[in-house]
Amino acid sequence: MMNLKNLFPIYRNQPNLVYLDSTATSLKPKSVIDKLREYYEEYSANVFRGIYPMSEKATTEFEETRTIVSKFVSANNSNEIVFTRNATESLNLLAYSLGRKILESGDEIVTTIMEHHSNFVPWQVLTSEVGATFKIIDIDNEGYLDLKNDKLKILKQIVTKKTKILTLTYVSNVLGTVNPIKEIISTAKSINPNIVTIIDAAQAVPHLKIDVQDLGADFIVFSSHKMLGPTGVGVLWGKERLLREMYPFMYGGDMISEVYIDKTIYKDPPHKFEAGTPAIGEIIAFKEAIKFLNKVGMKNVNEHEKILTKMTIDKLNSTFGEEIRIYGPKNIEHHNGIVSFSFGKYHPHDISQILADNGICVRAGHHCAMPLHTRLNLPATVRVSFYIYNDEQDVERLIEGLKRVKKMLKG
Amino acid sequence: MNIYQDIILDHYHHPHNQGIISGRSVEVSNPLCGDKIKMMINFEKDKVKEIKFEGVGCVISTASASLLTDYVKNRSKQELKKLDSKFIIKLLGIDLGMNRIKCAVLPLEALHKLLV
Numbered sequence: 229m230m231n232l233k234n235l236f237p238i239y240r241n242q243p244n245l246v247y248l249d250s251t252a253t254s255l256k257p258k259s260v261i262d263k264l265r266e267y268y269e270e271y272s273a274n275v276f277r278g279i280y281p282m283s284e285k286a287t288t289e290f291e292e293t294r295t296i297v298s299k300f301v302s303a304n305n306s307n308e309i310v311f312t313r314n315a316t317e318s319l320n321l322l323a324y325s326l327g328r329k330i331l332e333s334g335d336e337i338v339t340t341i342m343e344h345h346s347n348f349v350p351w352q353v354l355t356s357e358v359g360a361t362f363k364i365i366d367i368d369n370e371g372y373l374d375l376k377n378d379k380l381k382i383l384k385q386i387v388t389k390k391t392k393i394l395t396l397t398y399v400s401n402v403l404g405t406v407n408p409i410k411e412i413i414s415t416a417k418s419i420n421p422n423i424v425t426i427i428d429a430a431q432a433v434p435h436l437k438i439d440v441q442d443l444g445a446d447f448i449v450f451s452s453h454k455m456l457g458p459t460g461v462g463v464l465w466g467k468e469r470l471l472r473e474m475y476p477f478m479y480g481g482d483m484i485s486e487v488y489i490d491k492t493i494y495k496d497p498p499h500k501f502e503a504g505t506p507a508i509g510e511i512i513a514f515k516e517a518i519k520f521l522n523k524v525g526m527k528n529v530n531e532h533e534k535i536l537t538k539m540t541i542d543k544l545n546s547t548f549g550e551e552i553r554i555y556g557p558k559n560i561e562h563h564n565g566i567v568s569f570s571f572g573k574y575h576p577h578d579i580s581q582i583l584a585d586n587g588i589c590v591r592a593g594h595h596c597a598m599p600l601h602t603r604l605n606l607p608a609t610v611r612v613s614f615y616i617y618n619d620e621q622d623v624e625r626l627i628e629g630l631k632r633v634k635k636m637l638k639g
Numbered sequence: 640m641n642i643y644q645d646i647i648l649d650h651y652h653h654p655h656n657q658g659i660i661s662g663r664s665v666e667v668s669n670p671l672c673g674d675k676i677k678m679m680i681n682f683e684k685d686k687v688k689e690i691k692f693e694g695v696g697c698v699i700s701t702a703s704a705s706l707l708t709d710y711v712k713n714r715s716k717q718e719l720k721k722l723d724s725k726f727i728i729k730l731l732g733i734d735l736g737m738n739r740i741k742c743a744v745l746p747l748e749a750l751h752k753l754l755v
Binding site: 577578585593594598608 | 641642648651652695698699739
């Protein structure tokens, strides 16, 4: 099993740390932190402005990240990569700039019950403003999207010629379910060739090899901070034709080409969507995160997480038996790096607090997926999630921690 | 300091004033963690004669409800209206992080609604 902890400085500063909340945000390797420091200490100028060397250096480094991101997801070219603040902003950008452009009264937007609030609320609001219909794909009892029988039959009942947008997550941030995105997109497009497909890949790009050409989607969104990179950087990948047709998002700063008293001409994508000074240092350092992942290899990242996920599910079941209830698919091939569970009658907040007192970081709550928890008839769950720096000891410490929870609360 | 002190755990395992009475009642909840408390109360003139609660909650909200319902008996509406989150923290006698204060004050929210 890979041991990469020594490349993450936080483990030196917090030797007792068991970090099991990478779905919320990942830890950062030294190379990313060093690159951030390099920008701030050596060439901290604005981009696209100065003729002087420092600004040119910053601009070159900044645009180099765009190229590296575009190669990482196999985009056609770097003009298809828009930098935002996070995946949430990328989705809101789409609701605003694309949704308002193409959605009319009587149209439909289709999403799923397992979405993060970020891929649910913007569309709920948009459809209600426009007078369109908001349709939701359900899940089955095992946590799969309810469309696997009879070749996506349910999808064929939900997606119609009136469906302008299909937007869904690649990997559930609670259940860990890996959705069959490619099949869903091709089925949706066979029903309605004009449908625009959006994939929330915030929990997928950090963990799986993503090839946007192969997926067949029109847009994908993800966040730097969940894939070893700095906070404050999100990505929107979109087909260039669609990016050109969309409205701008915010106005001013770098997105302008020419301004007259009576009109303004905007830059071409991606800069059309990047108003104002971006998170320059963070975007520059983001490429070091991708280099790190490329060095490890996405196949190895995925294998590593699978081993830990399986180990955790097996140990939870063998140690606590009936008291543990794990949500999401039983088939580990469809279950990615996330284990959400209930434990006896113990409250998730008490469980996570007692674990925290023992240096173990997990998440408790509805994980920004309240419609899903309502569907599961659960107020909250405990969520454990893995990344490349976790190892068997982390799983052992979790199991020991949960034994302590039981000892303390069983009464 | 560990918030799971023996006294807190004791109130969690054996809550005081848990049950149902007929009288004024109110239900409050915290959608973030799913805690739900129903509180029932009867007054004699201006003073609390009896009070009960039921619901689902974490250690902190359950212990807080248990301790608070003990405290309020025979006290006047006037006096109880003044209780705030600082009082609850003192009543529990533990150091709560910013995320758990909400659990602790949920029973107080119910009480305040019954005093209106």
